[in-house]
Amino acid sequence: xEDSAIIELFFARSEQAIRELDGKxxxxxxxxxxxxxxxxxxxxxxxxxxxxxxxxxxxPARPDPLLAFLCRxxxxxxxxxxxxxxxxxxxxxxYTVSLEELEDCLASPRTVEGELEEQELVRLIEDFLETLSxxxxxxxxxxxxxxxxxxxxxxxxxxxxxxxxxxxxxIRKQLRHxxxxxxxxx
Amino acid sequence: xxxxQFSSALGKVNxxxxxxxxxxxxxxxxxxxxxxxxxxxxxxxxxxxxAALPGILKGQGTIVPPPDPSIPGPVASDGRDQPSVEPLQPxxxxxxxxxxxxxxxxxxxxxxxxxxxxxxxxxxxxxxxxNTEGVRAYYGWELAPAYIPDDLTxxxxxxxxxxxxxxxxxxxxxxxxxxxxxxxxxxxGSPKSNDDIVIPQGFTIRASRLRxxxxxxxxxxxxxxxxxxxxxxxxxxxxxPYGDGxxxxxxxxYDIYTAAFTLNGVxxxxxxxxxxxxxxxxxxxxxxxxxxxxxxVGSTQDIPDKGSxxxxxxxxxxVPGFGLDEPSEPDTP
Numbered sequence: 391x392e393d394s395a396i397i398e399l400f401f402a403r404s405e406q407a408i409r410e411l412d413g414k415x416x417x418x419x420x421x422x423x424x425x426x427x428x429x430x431x432x433x434x435x436x437x438x439x440x441x442x443x444x445x446x447x448x449x450p451a452r453p454d455p456l457l458a459f460l461c462r463x464x465x466x467x468x469x470x471x472x473x474x475x476x477x478x479x480x481x482x483x484x485y486t487v488s489l490e491e492l493e494d495c496l497a498s499p500r501t502v503e504g505e506l507e508e509q510e511l512v513r514l515i516e517d518f519l520e521t522l523s524x525x526x527x528x529x530x531x532x533x534x535x536x537x538x539x540x541x542x543x544x545x546x547x548x549x550x551x552x553x554x555x556x557x558x559x560x561i562r563k564q565l566r567h568x569x570x571x572x573x574x575x576x
Numbered sequence: 577x578x579x580x581q582f583s584s585a586l587g588k589v590n591x592x593x594x595x596x597x598x599x600x601x602x603x604x605x606x607x608x609x610x611x612x613x614x615x616x617x618x619x620x621x622x623x624x625x626x627a628a629l630p631g632i633l634k635g636q637g638t639i640v641p642p643p644d645p646s647i648p649g650p651v652a653s654d655g656r657d658q659p660s661v662e663p664l665q666p667x668x669x670x671x672x673x674x675x676x677x678x679x680x681x682x683x684x685x686x687x688x689x690x691x692x693x694x695x696x697x698x699x700x701x702x703x704x705x706x707n708t709e710g711v712r713a714y715y716g717w718e719l720a721p722a723y724i725p726d727d728l729t730x731x732x733x734x735x736x737x738x739x740x741x742x743x744x745x746x747x748x749x750x751x752x753x754x755x756x757x758x759x760x761x762x763x764x765g766s767p768k769s770n771d772d773i774v775i776p777q778g779f780t781i782r783a784s785r786l787r788x789x790x791x792x793x794x795x796x797x798x799x800x801x802x803x804x805x806x807x808x809x810x811x812x813x814x815x816x817p818y819g820d821g822x823x824x825x826x827x828x829x830y831d832i833y834t835a836a837f838t839l840n841g842v843x844x845x846x847x848x849x850x851x852x853x854x855x856x857x858x859x860x861x862x863x864x865x866x867x868x869x870x871x872x873v874g875s876t877q878d879i880p881d882k883g884s885x886x887x888x889x890x891x892x893x894x895v896p897g898f899g900l901d902e903p904s905e906p907d908t909p
Contacts, residue, residue: 418598455591455595457594457595457598458591458594458595458598459591461594461598462587462591462594465587466587469583469584469587473580489579489580489583490579492579492582492583493578493579495579496577496578496579496582508581508584508585508588509588511577511581511582511585512585512586512588512589515582515585515586515589516589516590516593519589519593524596524600525600527593527596527597528596528597528600531593531594531596531597532597534582534583534586535586535587535589535593535594535597536597546600547600560772569577574577575577
């Protein structure tokens with residue numbers, strides 16, 4: 391079913407909208423949530439909460455693209471649960487590992503006075519994404535947005551796991567350099 | 577900023593980046609590229625085989641009966657030289673006999689650094705490895721040009737050479753020395769790149785009094801001989817692909833320039849990778865005439881036509897002084 395038809399079902403307050411949403415995007419959402427929470431049960435609950443969030447938001451919202459909208463809700467809910475420590479198996483998932491990679495990349499002995507507004511940081515990250523090749527941009531997003539493992543990224547991009555690892559290391563170096571140049575980290 | 581803040585901000589980037597990451601599809605290799613490469617390989621193998629066969633066969637192409645039927649190897653004969661039962665019928669498929677006694681095969685475990693040079697039987701030849709002093713004594717200098725591009729150093733492996741003499745006569749049958757200058761070196765002294773391209777920037781000078789230089793079989797995209805203060809220098813250029821990290825697929829192309837010339841009876845070859853042509857010219861000029869403030873690289877000499885010369889080859893270039901107040905090495909060839 392087309393996204394527009396699903397949204398029409400939401401507008402019609404038909405519960406079929408949730409079933410169609412789950413049928414079309416359920417797998418992507420579960421995978422995303424599981425990568426963060428490393429718990430099937432928690433991921434299941436998060437995805438169901440995301441469907442409820444979509445139900446409450448549409449209408450009045452008419453998201454386009456619907457998948458990005460849904461993924462964003464799933465990610466936010468999963469991260470909230472992750473940071474709240476509700477998940478029983480916290481610490482074993484790809485998100486934890488990717489967060490550690492970022493900690494190493496962004497670690498700085500000195501704190502920049504006057505933390506950036508988040509909106510400004512988002513703009514800087516988007517500018518950085520624009521400096522990357524499409525393939526490297528996908529690598530960064532799959533690793534740090536979707537929290538995919540190296541193996542999952544390799545399967546998606548056709549690169550070897552080793553190559554994915556090497557490229558991500560370079561991207562993190564570029565990112566650090568980019569932030570240093572702009573005084574975000576020192 | 578910490579990782580969690582970054583992750584949170586990353587979560588708010590524009591939808592287009594999210595959709596790009598979701599919808600990205602792996603690149604599929606072009607079919608014609610794959611088959612074209614395969615066809616090129618087969619063509620190359622065929623060409624090399626046809627060129628090598630006369631040398632392999634005894635009698636320059638004549639049919640050689642196997643010396644001993646017990647010798648292993650493919651046994652065949654050329655049907656063209658055999659009487660045909662039916663004269664009007666086309667000759668049968670040509671058959672070729674190879675005597676494996678005449679086939680020299682060097683065994684090598686992998687592609688070791690010294691796999692390329694000709695094997696010299698230690699019973700017949702003496703091999704002498706030259707250190708820096710040995711190179712200076714044999715060639716008259718240490719192969720360090722007056723001009724070395726910024727960022728390049730001669731660290732890592734020092735200048736080295738190899739001389740092979742025939743034991744019976746004492747004649748030198750092989751002599752080659754080399755020195756490299758690279759942008760960076762690994763712990764083992766091997767050249768190392770300092771950027772995202774795996775190919776390191778730098779150059780190597782090779783020298784031989786016997787005028788037998790053997791290193792690499794490089795393709796030649798362009799070749800031209802130019803006068804460098806009275807010394808004809810043959811400049812060659814080729815562009816080669818490089819891989820991207822562990823990936824086997826080409827990520828881009830890099831330039832290799834070579835400058836070959838003979839000076840004071842010694843044949844030199846400069847091989848530069850990822851350097852501008854101008855730098856190669858300056859290096860060459862600083863070897864040929866290290867104490868000239870302004871050196872004129874001039875008109876092209878007549879050489880066999882190997883295709884049109886590239887536009888970037890200058891007809892005349894004035895190379896400025898090389899900072900001769902502080903030459904990197906006092907010795908000159």
